[in-house]
Amino acid sequence: MSILNSSNISTLEFDVLVIGGGGSGMRTSLELAKSGLKTAVVSKVFPTRSHTVSAQGGITCAIASADPQDDWRWHMYDTVKGSDYIGDQDAIEYMCSEGPKAVFELEHMGLPFSRTANGRIYQRPFGGQSKDFGKGGQAARTCAAADRTGHALLHTLYQNNVKEGSNFLNEWFAVDLVLNQLKEVTGVIAFSIESGEVAYLKAQATVLATGGAGRIYSSTTNALINTGDGLGMSLRAGIPAQDMEMWQFHPTGIYGAGSLVTEGCRGEGGYLINKDGERFMERYAPNAKDLAGRDVVARSMVLEILEGRGCGDEKDHVFLKLDHLGADVLNAKLPGICELSRTFAAVDPVYEPIPVVPTCHYMMGGTPTNIHGQAFKISSSNDEYIPGLFSVGEAACVSVHGANRLGGNSLLDLVVFGRAAGIHINQAMKSGGGVADASKDDIDKALHNLNILNESSSGFEVSTVKKELQEVMQNYFGVFRRGDYMEKGVAALNDIREKIENLHLKDKSAAFNTNRVEAIELQNLFEVAEATAISSLQRTESRGAHAREDYPDRDDENWLCHSLYDPTTKILGKRHVNFEPSQVEAFPPKVRTY
């Protein structure tokens, strides 16, 4: 294979590129399809194979169906509290207040929501939800299509993109960002997985909608494709990442398999038990019990296991009890869970509890953006926008989830901010915004990494290095963290970096070469893992999902802020949290109890 350069690859030109065909990417592209801009969605899988499809329980939003008095401000309060006060309140306000509009749009597009007796959208209780700013008891705010809400949402978005004639580059893989001399983003280098053809996809706006990277851990609910490709590309290009220490461990991953068991199970009345059959969450969260924040429940489960009250021969998991709900409720409300549980745990929840364990689930951090999806970096302590670059969904950190995401808020995040980015880009393009061309050298620079991989004749095996990376992250950066352990983890990652830069691509062929895809995915995982490790080590407090044994308390004096990881210096900076919502008074930090 000859060395790729700007003169031997083709250039495909668009107004807007959306990298990623999951929920956030397709909500962005749908908005753009209506605008007449020349848009391409670049997706490494056919869009309905994206990980949004695995979301189960629902989309949280104050549509006031279950409770006619429900108020988006209550949802906002819960989200701010859930974030452990480092969610940006302007963004949370925007998400919660715009949410109903976005959810009703989905219904109008055909999303087959479950229904109440009066024909409205069915809502179920989820963790961390309250009425009347925490004073009115448990709320039921999560809009659901049985326990297949993500599937229903993703297919509905794809269907409406088909309706609007969106342009898809399916099974194309984006490799690296192209930046011009002004450090504006002018598109990406990408290749067709099917044919191997490499091209410079040029655009005035590039939207990273590449989802999460749960595959940095060996145990995760995430799909095999969740390798943080957008974040990997942006970190390699020197663009910072925010709050990367904040990873959500979902309380109920199926023991052994990692598949998600929705929080909706506990919303419908299921609860966790230890080996003695005790409903232990009553001790840890006397009010919300099993519906406390996910970080709180996950930590409680780990403590039960560490104190010898785990279930099974190894006492290394707990049980989720559902049988008391009865076969009718389980079949009507949780059919997908019954299916998954029978397949992956060999357990029928109608009769037996499901073995579960906290499992890596969601990346709260990501590329920092404003509510329009515009990515930025920090320049002399001010936010400075990166022309041409946007990010939405799990890949972005806008930040509505702060240190801990509430269940059902990820699907809302996707549609609200996908839509917002589409609206903004549409307006910006009409008023003549744009970026300068990249030079031949700029394009060649973005091809460098791919060329090294293609030319490799020896080096390290992709699958071996991936396992090594995942074990380091699992062992040193899990539910509970400790400085001395994390230092070992960071040192181990330093050794792995050399391997990452010397991977051996054994298969050099062009057509559907998944070895090449997996090698680049591993490089992306590594960038995300390193950002996670360094950020985790340097945030010396416990907040939300980031729980340190050596710093067990929240430290508002020093850490009521975002962390901002700079990949060029590997130094962790700080950035202020927004406490200036426009329609309500800000919610000040309080002690967080459930």
Next chain:
Amino acid sequence: MTLSINIYRYNPEKDKFPYMQSFEFEKPKRDIMVLELLNQLKEKDPTISYRRSCREGVCGSDGMNINGKNGLACITPLSSVIKKNKLDLRPLPGLPVVRDLVVDMTEFYAQYEKIKPFLQNDTPVDIGERLQSPEDRDKLDGLYECILCACCSTSCPSFWWNPDKFVGPAALLQAYRFIADSRDTKTAERLQSLSDPFSVYRCHGIMNCVSVCPKGLNPNEAIGEIKSMLLSNKSNQNIITSDKAG
């Protein structure tokens, strides 16, 4: 004990013809899914190509022919399909092979797009959602759950024969999903577009679609509903009687 795993191999750059490659595989102590088996083989031979994503049966990437029957590798336990310690893995039948277990699904997706797989209703809604009774919503169960894995359509002899003209079980299931939706207002147009001799009527009730669907759905029943709706419209009956194409 050693298992013999035979995988269909074809790389268009170097292979003139496809061939079956045999791999020896130590029988695992615990039962594993076929996808896990493939992942382990790929660690040894990274050139084996197949699609996979969610690894839990909801994304529809890894449909393939497993010992003669279409299914999803990620939710098919090895123990349930292995026969005499032997397993044959082939791409989904009837579609062009891109490489190894990866097929070109263009025609499958084209049929899906043909049935206009989106809700059509031009009546504006002033506020909130369109109402739908739980009973009407129940009519979508068994239809909307399709994951577009193509296991059904590529097991259907009628689809093998006319992939360009017979819509196929997967897309017909989706056609009926929108016909059955109380919120959709284009039932007549949808039926009209299916009323030619090929789109629906090439279904001869072979039922392979039902026996392979990894989600337990029943495209045959949906096709039956479409056929009876078409037959209840007299102008369509001529199509059946004048159909000489077999």
